[in-house]
Amino acid sequence: MNKNDFPIPDEVTRVTETLKKAGFYSYLVGGCVRDMLLQKKPKDWDITTNAHPDQIQELFEETYYNNDFGTVGVVFEEVEDLTVKVIEVTPYRKEGTYSDGRRPDEVKFGVSLEDDLARRDFTVNAIAFDLDKGHVVDPYKGQEDITLKQLKAVGNPDERFKEDALRMMRAIRLGAELGFSIEQKTFEAITNDSQLLDKISAERIRDEFTKAIMSTQPMEALLHMKHTGLLKYVLPELLEGTDTEQNHSHIYTVFEHLLRSVQHAADKDFPLEVRLSALFHDIGKPHSRRTAESGAYTFYGHEVIGSRVTRTALQRLRFSKDIVENVVNLVRWHMFFSDPDKITLSAVRRMIVNVGEENIWNLLNVRKCDRIGSGRPKEQPFRFRKYQSMVEEALRDPISVGSLKITGGEVMDVTRENPGRRIGNMLHALLEEVLDDPSRNTTEYLHKRVTELSELSDNELTELGKQGKEKREEAEEKEIQELR
Secondary structure, three states: OOHHHOOOOHHHHHHHHHHHHOOOOEEEEOHHHHHHHOOOOOOOOEEEEOOOHHHHHHHOOOEEOOOOOOOEEEEEEEOOOOEEEEEEEEEOEEEOOOOOOOOOOOEEEOOOHHHHHHOOOEHHHOOEEEOOOOEEEOOOOHHHHHHHOEEOEOOOHHHHHHHOOHHHHHHHHHHHHHOOEEOHHHHHHHHHHHHHHHHOOHHHHHHHHHHHHOOOOHHHHHHHHHHHOOHHHHOHHHHOOOOOOOOOOOOOOHHHHHHHHHHHHHHOOOOHHHHHHHHHOOOOHHHHOEEOOOOOEEOOOHHHHHHHHHHHHHHHOOOOHHHHHHHHHHHHOOOHHHOHHHOOHHHHHHHHHHHOHHHHHHHHHHHHHHHHHOOOOOOOHHHHHHHHHHHHHHHOOOOOHHHOOOOHHHHHHHHOOOOOHHHHHHHHHHHHHHHHOHHHOOHHHHHHHHHHHOOOOHHHHHHHHHHHHHHHHHHHHHHHHHHO
C-alpha cells in the first residue's frame, strides 16, 4: 500500500510527523487502514503510538483526555471556516481480563505494536500502516480477509467476545456495512456467546443497532441477529412475528414482511425514522390477529397496539425522545394511505396535524415500504400521484380567512359586534381585498378597514362577503388543478 495513493488529511500527517520528531513511533490503525485498503474514504482517522498519554499531550497545543483507555484527542481549529477537527491518538495498549464482559480490569500503556493489535476485534481492523515508511503491519492476515470479504475475529473468537460482548453486534453491523460475510468459527462463537449481550448497556447496543439499520443491508443484519440469537437481546418484539402468517395482500410472515420493508427503506436511502417505522409498522399484528368466520385472518387495531409496542422497544433502547415520538406516530398512522378511495382532503389535513408537517412525507414513504415489503407489485403510480397532490394541497398556505392577519375575535373587539353572520361577511370582504392586493394583509390596514365595513348595512356586507367567497373558491380550484 502506497501512502501517495490516498489523500491523507494535513492534520493526520501533522500528528504523525510531530510524534516522529519527538522520537516516538506512530501508525494509522483500525478502520481507517481497512477503508484505505478497500479504496474507501475513511470516516475517522485513528493513530496508535508508543508514547504515553501525558507525552502525547505535551506535544500539542490543544488536546483532551477523559477516558481509561489512553485515547488523547488532538484538536485542530480552522480559523477561516471555523471548523474543528479532532484526531484521536491512542498509546499502544495491552488489556487484562474482562471480568464484567464490558471493559478490561487493567490497561497497560507503551507496550508493543504487536500487543496492541492482538487486543483488537477483527483481523481487518488489526492492520497498522506507517505513513512515513509506507509499511503495513498485518500479523493476523487482515489484508487476506479483506480480499476474501470476510470478518474474522483476532485469535480465539470466544475470548474476543467474552472480553467485550458488543463485538458480536459490531461483527454483524460491519458485515452489513461492508458487504462481508462472517467467518464460520466467528459466527459460531457469536451464536454460543449471544447471551453475553445481556451485560451490555442499552445505549451501546442502540448505537450498533442504528448503524446496522442505516447500512445498505439491514435485512441481512437482522437475519444474522435472529440466527445467532442476538435479536432476543436487541428487539425481542420482532421475533413474535416469526411464525405469524398473513393473508390477502401479504405473502410473507409478519417477520419477513417487516424485514423486507426496512430493506426497501434502505434501498431508497430513507432516513433513520422512516427505516425504524418500516421495521415496526406491523409489529402489533401478532397481538391483534384473529380468525374470521371465513377462515381469513384479521388484524384490526394492529397499528394502535403496534405504536405502544414501538414506544416500549425504542425507550428500552434509549432512543431520543424526538425519535421515539416521531416513529410512534408514523406506526400509529401508517394505515392512513392504505385506501385511496376513502382519503379526503380534510382527512389529509387532520393527518398532518397528527404526525406533523415535517413527517407527512415520511408517512407516505412508510406506506411505500409497506407495499413493497408485502411482496405485491409496486403501488400504482397514479395512486401515489394522487396522494402527493393531496398532501401538497393540504400543506400549501390556504387561501381562506385563516390566512388573514386578523381573526374573528379581533373583528368583534374592533366593531363591538356579537358573533354572527356579519362577522363572517366582514372577513370574506377583507379576503376579497387581500386576494386583489396581498400587500393589504397587514394588521394595521385590516383593523382600519373593519371599522369602515362595520358601518355598512347587512345587505351590503352580504354582497361583499359573497364576492369574497366566490373569489376564494375560484383561486383554490385554480391551484388544485395545477397541483393535480
